[in-house]
Amino acid sequence: MESRKIYSLSILTLIILTLTSSITANEILNGNSRVTDRTHSIIANEIVKNMTLEEKVGQMFIVDAAGYKHKQPTGGIILFQNDIHSIEQIVNLTSNIQKNSKIPLFIGIDQEGGNVNRLTIGTTTAGNMAIGATTSENFAFDTGKLIGDELSLLGINVNFAPVLDVNNNPTNPIIGIRSFSSNASLVGELGVGYMKGLKRSGVIAVGKHFPGHGDTNVDSHLGLPTIGHKLDRLNDIELKPFQNAIDNSIEMIMTAHITFPTIDSTTIKSKKDGQAITIPATLSHKVITELLREEMGYRGVVISDAFNMKAIADHFYEEESVVMAINAGVDIILMPINKERAYNRVLREVKLGNISEERINESVIRIIELKSKYGILKQNNISSDANKFKIEKGKIIVGGVDHKRIEEVISDNSVTLLINENNVLPFNIKDGDNILLITPNLRSRDNSLKAINKLIGNGKVIIDSIIYSSGTELNLAQKSKISKADYIIMGTNNLRNRDRRIDYINQLISYTNKQDIPLVVFSTGNPYDIMYLQHTKAYIATYGDFDSNINSSLKVILGKISPKGKLPVDIPNKDATGLLFEFGHGLEY
Template sequence: MQLIKNVFCTVISTICLATLTASAQRPNIITTLTEQNRWVDSVYNKLSKKERIGQLFYVRAHTNKGRAYEDSVGRVIAEEHVGGLVFFQGGPVRHANLINNYQKLSRVPLLIAMDGEWGLGMRLDSSFSFPYQMTLGAIQDNNLIYKMGQMVAYDFRRLGMHINFAPDMDVNNNPNNPVINYRSFGDNKYNVAQKGIAYFKGMQDGGVITFAKHFPGHGDTNVDSHFDLPQLPFSRERLDSLEMYPFRQAINAGIGGVMIAHLNIPSLDTTKKLPSTLSREIVTNILKDSLGFKGIVASDAMEMKGVTKNFPNGDADVRAFIAGNDLLELSENSVVAARLIKKAIRQKKISKEEFEAKIKKLLAAKYWAGLNNYKPVNPAGLIADINRPASAELMQQLSDAAITLLKGDSRTLRHNPLMKTAIVSIGVNQPTTFQKELSKWYPNGMIFMVDKNASVPTLNRMLSTLKGFDQVYVAIHDTRTRPQSKLDYSVDVKLLVAELAAKPNSVVSVFANPYAIAGLPGIEKSGALLECYQKDDALQRAAVKVITGQQKPIGKLPVSVNVFFTTGQSVTSL
């Protein structure tokens, strides 16, 4: 049985490798989008005006909302002739089967999209997640990130999907950013550009259309555009040299798509309360003309309050269309919006030539994705394919390369294995992978767990017990699905961290957003400090490898945390 399993895994890996190698030979996407194409012309000429307008719209789809919801999306496909779908939560097999069903309803094959910044696991159950972009920002070998892009592309194509609304190429220079944050590669524009290019090239070479987001840059905001309209109050010079830099580099490197943010930017467009999505100055004059972008311009979700608050009832969609967006994502009301766009075309608010170019560009994207020769997805073996051993191996490689030593050396990291050792995990209520792995190296070790809201008497009892230990390893865990800049620990538990860090022979590992370090005063007093970025088991194993001398820490901090720990910091000479 084990032999059969090994053979199966080898076959899957071989197929995957062959697929990735073959996909690297794909034609340049920008060339495909801009050259005349007989298939595109043929399809365009057969479409009615309503069907052509429908190609602009990409509507929401789920497989966790029940049959009635799924059927309602099917009716939208059949009646509105939309260009594509954006899939959200659900399961991979259900997604594949539903995509097959939806494709049968469409006269022109649908482009299927998803936000998968760290892979399918960002949206789907039973599927694989790679590291967040902030974690990737610490890695010095961009080839690993390229390989991750290829892996993500394989997973997308395996499910019948063609677009990943990724990578996030915002420069996150605001630690309190509520919506970008750990989704960014960091606060260094050069690092963001290099990592973003490596990631998108891996995906595009794997046959997936990628979108750099959120132009012209959502990294220095303290408002979530899902709920309100953020403002960027910076000069054109600042935006051009900092926020736009990664996008300019991505465009020069051949990215196929750019997504526009919902931001009010007075230095670029003086119209009051106007989101950048609806600004022709920003979308057409700057992005398309000044930066020379010839790919697909997509709006951010048109149902977000950042755009609908001041432009309701389809007004936002028609303005986004006129501004220069090619793809309208998640319209609040696509029926009304399509009617308003048809009226705008009739009133010559956009030229016939520009409208035709938009639709042909979207059809050309379908051609590049292979939809001129559409084949349904085979769901057999899908779960095994998207959870293959090669993905786990790459995840461990990425994790090993990300671990960042902010303070300490081999002497302060690795203590005498025969000494009495406390191994403490904070923010959890059961033993962690970190504790289990580290315990193998310290036979005289004892595991302690501290709930994030532990009572003062409980904390005092533990501190009293720890007086009998010679050394202490402390792990800080953020177990939330989305790791924010501040830990949700009680004040007393944060004080405990400071006390533990001040102990002789203390080593602290932070499995949390690096910004969280700033909210733990006293942590800098530890004998050694490792930033490990997120809660995943692979990163916990990687930290143990560094502590025990199995590997060197080679990651570098991708953001500035405070005066003690700044961008690019690391201790690598062990």
């Protein structure tokens, strides 16, 4: 009965709107671009007026699949890799979730591309830093649209991307190649391009992690990071991409569980050890309301990062932190550890007057307005024929040939040649030559083998391999393999200070140089690996270890294409005295 009440009133609103304009009810419900923001605002206000408090508070939570119960009021669900098995399965899953929802849900996913790739049945894409190396806003748009087209077909309407963090800290353990660049302007341009691509596909883009996670050396999944820069510096670097996205009408922004004491120095006792800690951005009224909304002019939905991350879970009691986040200005709480308890606590605090119902209404109006704008309010009424069509089309589009080709073109344009002493590259490999592959893991080895055989031809060369790890030492058997090789291709992956692999790699480079055997090193993750390497004569930055990244690197190494990428980050010297390579560096041949 309540459901009919809400929707009969919203239908009445639709009738009034269609009588006073040339827009049809179907266009309104489907999120047609001819419909004005004011129309969606009227719809949202009308729906919220007729919702119970319990329904409104439910809209302010997004849970994972394990925590989802369709009989409990919920605003959305986030999917992970283990929730997705096939095109047919995920289309049916998302359709059934929506059919059982009184108000259809945000169905979200972290499909950034590159190394954050939950949709393994889809197109991986080259990754954000690879796009940064192309400096092309068109490629960013193409990536966003490609990902959006695949998600939309599967019934996923929110992508927790793009990453708008400026990766200007080489030791950052969690952002790295998820960022487009260490240059704030480039991050802003490419982030907006990616956002527009998603939007073109009818998928909501979520800029993250506000006010910026790029200059940290702590992973907020594991601890509570701090960025201590003054506001002038934050405006020039961290906040700049977010301001660009706001100016280009981004509609959802995710907060960071990071403390910014120069913006908000408020402290609270940690439940972990009783020590005073500065409250993180997610819980800060000064950050969310005063900075983001009032100073930067943001009017869209604010969603928290996941509440099960240790930056929050270790230091704050969840129910209290959820209340703090809502009072700070957050509209949606993502993945509370115990949604039912958090939800009940919010209800209680509203009834006690510690959270005003007006504050709840502000958030829910934003949420419903965004759902209206993207046609989500009609997603609980999708026919079985429409689902069949999506499944059949999905089998062609999702991970299909056309999308793989876009991925390949972007990847080919991203490969960055940093060092090429005495024109070591490209390798001039002949039939019968011995190639030695030295890689940090099995995936890199297998992808490299596959690429070489594809580019040269199966059986035309002799390929041997070494897989090394942190405990590997250069032994006689490996020296023998090196001595037999005509060419050596070595991959590295996310080296860190005091990484035991560094000594092994440098020993191997030194031994190979003494043998006068051509050697190229290519990084299959962060481009910063070169900081730790000595006497490298040829070095390529690849920005990922997936098929497309490896294939493109091997094309460059074997002379099938010329390197076109430009370094999207500054690479400092290991001792931090000056730069080893500047942003924009990149050789060609």
